[in-house]
Amino acid sequence: MANDPLNLGENGEWAGMWWLPDAPEQQVPGVLRYNSNDGLSLTLFGAFEDRIMSSPSPGMTVFHEGSRTWDVIHGAAEQREITLLDCFPTNSRRTIGARVQTPDKQTLGAMTAVIGVHVSDENKPVFSAVEVSIEDLGHWGASSIFEAFLSAPDGRPDGSGTISVKPVPAQSVVVDGTKFTLGHRHTLPFFDQRRGGTVGRVRGTTFVRVDPVESCSIDDAKDFARLMQDLIAFATHRAAGVIWLRLKLADGTANSQSARGPWDRNVDVIYSPSKVGTHDAKAVEARRVFFTCDDLPFEKIIPRWCDVHERLQPALNMILGLRYAPAQYIENNLLTAVGAAEVFHRGLGIDEPPMPPEEFKPMREAMLKHVPKVHEARVKGSLRNDPTLRERLYALAARPDQAAMSALVPDVDRWAQRTTQARNDLAHEGQTPKHSFEELIAIVDVTTAVVILNLLHEVGLPAEQQRKIVQEHPQLRATARQADDLLRSPET
Structure with missing residues (x-):
């Protein structure tokens, strides 16, 4: 259309x-x-004119390098x-x-x-609403405009049936004044006449509409699209592409004063998101999805996701980066996965210094008195009262449902110890001679899964659903086997 x-x-x-x-x-x-x-x-x-020029004096033009x-x-x-x-x-x-x-x-x-509009820059707030379609959004939304009926008198299909389109109530929630709506639209029914037969079609599309409390800019619209793209990528555990991004002009802008019809208010944005979506690609398998709106209703997950996305975005970026652009070398993935765990724990804002500050400060000052002035800054920078990586890993393992965590990581002590040693050896010595290649893969997969389980806990996924994911999700089930085979102490 x-x-x-x-x-x-x-x-x-x-x-x-x-x-x-x-x-x-x-x-x-x-x-x-x-x-x-x-x-x-x-x-x-x-x-x-793309040449860079200057006129140091009348009648003289100097051309500079670059464009x-x-x-x-x-x-x-x-x-x-x-x-x-x-x-x-x-x-x-x-x-x-x-x-x-x-x-x-x-x-x-x-x-x-x-x-569809002339704007002066990306930050000019001239749009009243944002609509975005993302791969697998329809499956995640757990609602459909279609209903199918197959006639089967006496339990035997007789070859007749119907496919109908029904209105679906929009699901909406307001977060800090901004309204998020899960909506549906569809084409009119039409028949595609072919030489060998006829195909009847109706195409349905699920999208999210965002109505901000104030007019937004193109940059704001991209941020809203990224917010929803990250949610779907996390929930489906695979890269989710943006299919389209459409904006609505706010009333009072020059381009909104048109007599040609309400559709003239539509403005389409073409850009390069982290992944471009394909509307005809095969949908994600249901067994590979962490959660849908059946598990966490739209009006509950959106406020929680907005909070988690803001607080923990660096760690989330690192985890999603392993889905969108996985590195070809295990060392890169090791640093990314362990770094995500450390950044995630910092983002929780629950750091407690291992030593009381009133004890640590005089101890550090006493130690620095014995350090030559030339080395004082260096030593002072290394004396920090922060949790160690191993302590952060233990803290992460203690947050989600413990039955789910025990199934995922049977030996938390061994995982924390081997993960810390691998990261420290790589960061400080440039190699990991005490770890096999298979063990490094297990460390990456298990650490990534621990962060994922913590994210699921943060968005409020019930304990039963956390356990079900560890037990039934193909990738996390395989990760649990890796932990059991490669990250368990011989004595246990």
């Missing part, structure tokens, strides 16, 4: 006129192209306003002095395209 959002996984092309905001009268024809692999590229038949970049470029193409943000030249061909004069040709890259 003409009003469908622009999918980030599909190619697009817009031919029109382009100009710099401070020189709208100097318009250059060109074509904007997009594909998910190469991003945005604007080919101009003409050129913006100009542009924060914003405006355009009009395919009957829509377009804003390009964070633009840079990639290729320029000038024909000055050529035997045959032809227009200059210039190719620019851009980080973001906003289709």
Whole structure:
């Protein structure tokens, strides 16, 4: 349909006129192209001046190294306003002095395209709502617009049945004044006539709409999309791509005053999220999903997720990074997994110094009196009253449901000891000679799983569901076997 959002996984092309905001009268024809692999590229038949110049004195022009970049470029193409943000030249061909004069040709890259409005920068708050579609959002939302009925008189299917579309009430929750809504939309039924038969179709889409308490910017919209993308990636335990991102213009902006219809308020954003979604890709298997809205209702998980995402985002980024872009070397994954555990524990804000401060401070001062001045700063920096890595690992193991943790890590002492030694050997000596390759893999997988179980605990997943995940989720079940085989003391 003409009003469908622009999918980030599909190619697009817009031919029109382009100009710099401070020189709208100097318009250059060109074509904007997009594909998910190469991003945005604007080919101009003409050129913006990209040389860096200065005039140290009248009549003298000095050309400097490098090329100009542009924060914003405006355009009009395919009957829509377009804003390009964070633009840079990639290729320029000038024909000055050529035997045959032809227009200059210039190719620019851009980080973001906003289709449907002219804005002056990414931080201008001119949007009233954000809508985002993410891979596996429909499965996670645990609601559907479709109902199927198969006729089976006397227990035997007779070949008849129906597929119907039913309205689904929107699920909403307000967090600090911002409203989050899980919504559905669908196409009208249509029949696809083929030479060998006929296919009837209705496509349903699940999306999240965010209505912030105040107008938001493009940067804000990307943050909301990232918030939901991280939630779905965490809940499904696999990389989740953004399929489309659409904004609604706030009332009172120039582009909202249109008589052509309410759909003109839609503004599509084309950018490069951590993963681009594909709307026709196969959905995640149910057995690989940690939780859905059946386990944690939408109105409960969203407030908890907003809090967890804000408090623990660095650790969450590290864990999700192992899903989106796993390193090819075990050493990188070791540092990431153990670092995530340490950062997560720090983010909880429950650090208690091993020694009372009133005891530690005079002890440190007494020790520093015996240190030569030249080494004082170095020694002082190493005398810290913080928990050790091993103590942090013990603390993490004690937080989630203990039955689930015992099933995941049968020997917490051995795991904490071997994990600490592996990280310290790698960080301080550059190698891990006391660990086999298989044991390092087990340390990475088990430590990652411990952080995941803590995150599930933080978002409020019930103890029974935590146990079920450890027992039935294919990857965590395999991780528990690794812990039992490779991270258990011989005496136990």
